[in-house]
Amino acid sequence: MNLPAYTVTRKPVKYTRIRVLPPDGRVAVTAPRHVSERDIARFVLEKRAWIVKHQERMASAPSLPEAEPVPEELRPVLYAKIGPLVEYWADRMGLVPPTYSVRRMRSRWGTCNTQRRHITLALELARRDDELLEYVIVHELTHLYERGHGPAFKAIMTRYLPEWPGLRARLNGR
Ligand SMILES: [Zn+2]
Incomplete structure (x- = not known):
């Protein structure tokens, strides 16, 4: 099973939290400082089905792609x-x-x-x-x-x- 790509932000929080962000389904993890990278990876892997489900839902929503802003000109x-x-x-x-x-x-x-x-x-x-x-x-x-x-x-x-x-x-x- 592939581990989805994700970024980790350390914060003074109690629990590790995963978010799938619009519009492209980027995975952002917020984790307490004491949790190891390995535990985070394991957690992401456990939540893989949930992540993929949200990413697929996002892919089918008719939203604008995130890109460089259109120049005023x-x-x-x-x-x-x-x-x-x-x-x-x-x-x-x-x-x-x-x-x-x-x-x-x-x-x-x-x-x-x-x-x-x-x-x-x-x-x-x-x-x-x-x-x-x-x-x-x-x-x-x-x-x-x-x-x-x-x-x-x-x-x-x-x-x-x-x-x-x-x-x-x-x-x-x-
Ligand atoms: Zn309409």
């Missing part, structure tokens, strides 16, 4: 791309174009405030392909028709952007 570049795409897709989907903004977001690619008719897109999209940006825009526009992600939502997505499942998988790195 890309913000106007992204804005310039969003405008025409929102116009185009709102028109195709029979919607009044919503307002939009770009923000640094930690866990999502976009959000839609249906009451304010405002969509917010992650600055991190500046680093992804244009068609993935387009997918997120169509997704958020679809929320102006459907709040949740149920069958009705999917039907609208499929009608306008039939290749959406593949795009979503690419966006989330799968």
Whole structure:
């Protein structure tokens, strides 16, 4: 059995504790000063199944990958791309174009405030392909028709952007 990779931090704590950290499932161990490296390794090995389970769960969550922050210079570049795409897709989907903004977001690619008719897109999209940006825009526009992600939502997505499942998988790195 392989021992998962982990880092150890010594702290004045009573018990050894293991955490699996998002977004990539890094394993962090906090241990009292008197516990030996060997005991820590044994403890990690004992918890291996639990660690792997959490790492797998994290891998399937649609979160942004942790990477170098997107440079501010890309913000106007992204804005310039969003405008025409929102116009185009709102028109195709029979919607009044919503307002939009770009923000640094930690866990999502976009959000839609249906009451304010405002969509917010992650600055991190500046680093992804244009068609993935387009997918997120169509997704958020679809929320102006459907709040949740149920069958009705999917039907609208499929009608306008039939290749959406593949795009979503690419966006989330799968
Ligand atoms: Zn959504």
